[in-house]
Amino acid sequence: MADTPDALFRTLADPTRRAIFERLCRDGEQTVGALTGAAGVSQPAVSKHLGVLKQAGLVRDRPEGRRIHYSARPGALVPLIDWTRRMEGFWEARLDGLEDLLKRMDQ
Numbered sequence: 001m002a003d004t005p006d007a008l009f010r011t012l013a014d015p016t017r018r019a020i021f022e023r024l025c026r027d028g029e030q031t032v033g034a035l036t037g038a039a040g041v042s043q044p045a046v047s048k049h050l051g052v053l054k055q056a057g058l059v060r061d062r063p064e065g066r067r068i069h070y071s072a073r074p075g076a077l078v079p080l081i082d083w084t085r086r087m088e089g090f091w092e093a094r095l096d097g098l099e100d101l102l103k104r105m106d107q
Contacts, residue, residue, distance in 0.1 A: 030070055
């Protein structure tokens with residue numbers, strides 16, 4: 001499982017993988033066949049992307065007979081959310097400093 005922002009960023013950097021993850025978040029549990037229809041890539045490619053997402057901890061699978069159902073694990077995004085919050089504070093401080101500088105320059 002990925003537990004670092006770097007691993008999650010790498011996993012979600014691929015637009016097809018990101019779209020699959022977003023679809024699972026939005027629409028709920030899906031089979032590979034259902035995901036393939038909307039992905040615009042082959043079934044083997046979707047399966048490979050799901051494997052990467054699963055390894056990163058972003059999806060889980062649930063076998064049911066001969067089909068495997070995949071669902072998103074949005075909680076796995078917590079390291080990215082934490083990183084974003086830290087960066088938000090950094091940029092707010094930088095922008096506040098820039099605003100102060102511009103005000104001083106206008107005087």
